Amino acid sequence: MNRELSIFLLAFFSISLPSLNIFAEGSAVFQPPFIVASQPTVVSVLSGNVAGVTFTVTVAAPSLSTGQMPAPSCAQSSPVHWQVTSELSGDQSFMKVTVHLTQSLQLCDANSSQTNCCLQPLCVVESVQVTACLGGAVVAVLLVQAEIFALSSSNMVISGNATVIPNQVYQPLGSCPCNLTAGACDIRCCCDQECNSNLKLLFSSYCYAGVFGGNVTPVFDQLCSAQNASTAPDWFPFLCVQSSLDNSPFLGLFYQGAVVNITQTPSFRVSLLPGPVTPNGYKQGDPVVTAGGQYFTIPQQSVSGPCLMNAPVAYLQNFNATCVSLFVSCDANPSLCIQSSSLNLILANGQGGTVTITPMERLVTDLTGFVSNPSSVTLLNPAQQPLPSVASLSCKNVSLSMDYTFFWNGTYLENVTVIHTLATVCVNLTAPSPIWLTRMFSAAFLKGNPVALPKSGNPGYQIGKPVIAGNLQSGTGKINRTTLNLWEPVGNGLCSNAKTTAVLFRKDSITGCLLQLSQQNFTNCTYLRDSVQNTLSALVPATLIAKMGNSDSTNLTQWLNITSLPSNVTVAPADDLPGSCSAVPSHLNIHIFIADTGAVEGAIQQEIINVETGFTPVLWQLQCGGASIATCVNDTILQTFPVSSSVTFIKIDTISLFPKTRFQINYTAYDCERNNVCWPQLAYPLTRFYTGESYSMSLAKGMILTFFFIAAAVLGSPWCKIRQAWNNSTF
């Protein structure tokens, strides 16, 4: 800034040039002969006969009387701060002359005794005469008019300490916001105290006025001219202020000196991920780690359904994953063709040791359930090796499922096995639609004897666990365990290929399947009824039901008999018209009555107290109205009829065994759920119903109110009069 300032100054200053003497003595001449210098170095060129030329530097002052510069001479004068160096050109026709200031341009410190420094900001103001001499005779003269300012920037002490913000009550901080440079004049900043009057003259008509100059007068709301019609408040224009902007409500406001610490974190960050740690004892949910310190991974479903191939496995957390992927070549998707030999990974067992996975291979004979379109693939017999090389077929060993079993004990793994299901599949490459392959992955953590039948709770049933049923073994008195079943329809939902699934505790369910019947089936309704009933009865292959989730299979008292409700519908043969059968028991109802029977460590235990099964009779009729009259004539036309079974869990409230009377139902004075002005909420703020404040707080406030009430009563008129009467009567 300072150099720019100097040039600026020189442009403004009117410099009285000394009259120049042209020396004709020599044949050399300076080009340029006169230089105005604002920098410590100036360069001129001496041209002509320059061989053997020497230079003399004098600081010259014009004569006070004549204003003329003194005559140049080759005699050495007193030492000066200037130094001349010269450089002869190659052909010796000219010489480059450099005049350099040897004095330091640093501004002197106030209390130091340095001499090689500037006492004032305007450091050097002098005329320097450089005389070129040849054999003691003056050949040429260069006049340098120097006005050089001290360097203001480099002598500032840069301190790492934060600026101390003074108390704003006494010392305004923002008095001159444009004063950016400490110890130097900032151009156009007229409030800068470092600018002397000479400098201010230069830019006095260009002063910063607004924010940077410190003259801030924002428009305030109350000003009549500040409001426009759309956003004006409703008191406008009756109560606005006519004033100049200088008379502002912001006058007297000052910055309190509070400093805001910037605590904003970066918007986008990549956090450092901790790698897997080889554990010293696994806990539930810890990732299982390989001996190499990596996560042990099994493909699992995530995000929106598809499988992630490198998903870590958590300790003691079982899962089943089905992964659907396009059937492509092994090169395109190597994970389809995993070899069993590559599955024997070594895992950290949690005790500092290792455990090796034991792979077991299994070959499947049926691709149903694995391939979307079984007709376009061929399963090869394992003995059929080598693979046939038919052009339209592409054969490969495909890895279909991996079922991991982790045998654990406490905090460590004892053994890990994997059942690897493989098939040699040949795909018809000319198949019209792409073939989707379903692969299954599972992990199961087992402890102890894996063949023991799992419990469904201890002691009460857990929600979502299978309901345990059983049959009494004649002779031994032992109970064979089984489950209550429901249909699990697959494919087109026909009963012929429906599977069954276990009844789960507390899950009310309804499932069913479809029977295909023709007109011939309706000829013998009794047979139809019996066969349907037998089909449904097969879902309940038990006579006993376990009361609790851990019922002992040798203790008959922990089991209940299943009650079969008789169907009380009497069927008259006359009801059975051609093409229809009445009262077909097509719906099996299983009612399971449950009750809360105590708690273990705060967890409510539920047990089964009764099971009833029954059938709902339905009229089945061939639909041959409208255009489908053939159905009632032709035996080969099949119609579907639904057969269903449902499970309902009915909770018996053990507390109020007797049903509520009409009075109890209608009289809601004490039932705050049904009545907004019930008696228990008479003193609502003091009851537990009130949740607006903490109970202790509301109690304290209530007591304060009571105190005031009693005080008012004691000091009020009846007590006053009583006290007066008392006083009068005693004294």
Place this chain on the structure above:
Amino acid sequence: MAIYEVYSHPALLRYKTSICTKATLFLLIVLGLTYIPPLLVTYKSQGFWIKLSTYEEQPVVKFQYQILMIATTSINGDYVAWSTFQNLNNLLGDSLRIPSVSVMEVDKNQDGKYDEMTFKLQLPLQSTEQVYSVNLILGFSYSLFRMSTFVMQSMAYIQHSSPLPGSLLYVNGDLKLQQRQPLNHRGLDTRYNVSVINGSSPFASAYDLTNIIGNYQERNVSTVLSWPSPLWMTGRAANSPFVISAVIRYPVEIITYPFQNFFNLFVCMLYATCCYVLFKSLAK
């Protein structure tokens, strides 16, 4: 010189007039001006009649085990459907596909009212079928007791369609009360205690979704399933069913009802009078 009171007596001035005079008129005007302008000014400034009030209640919601499910199984528009209504199942013919449904209603805070329901429907599909869209209607009974006893049968409607064949539709939302008019403050209200779907009707029009939803939306008080966007999972494994998994919560509702200004005023005045009479007689 000091002044002292010698004697004092109260003076009573009586100004009398007959009824039909200017003085009577003036008196009436003054009397009117004393009471009416403050009333008008107060009323026009803010108003002082409460017109609508609210109360908070968790409804007693019970799943009615009424289900109507329609799933599109090809891009050509083939569909399978199932309902808990026998008449509709008979109408469906070959499109009938019985799913496996399991339902559990949970009372989380043990206050005697169910707080949420988990619903799972597994629809078996053939290998050539894929599910592209689902319509599902679930029937609930919905009761409120705190002010008026309000009983209705309502529904939750779930619909989603996607160009991608799905494996799972996951819905997790609230069964919210939708009030178009305030409820009564007392009494029994069974206007809408009718089934959303008339299951006893053998006619196809009773199961037309436009009729069901149209009739339901006619109701001034209804429920709506408020849910964020459903999750539509793709990648159904071979031979595995299409699954609709829903969690429907029964939240506490803010119910509006017309505030009974006169009833309240009347009750307050009655109580005040009774108390006054009682204390007066006790004092005597």
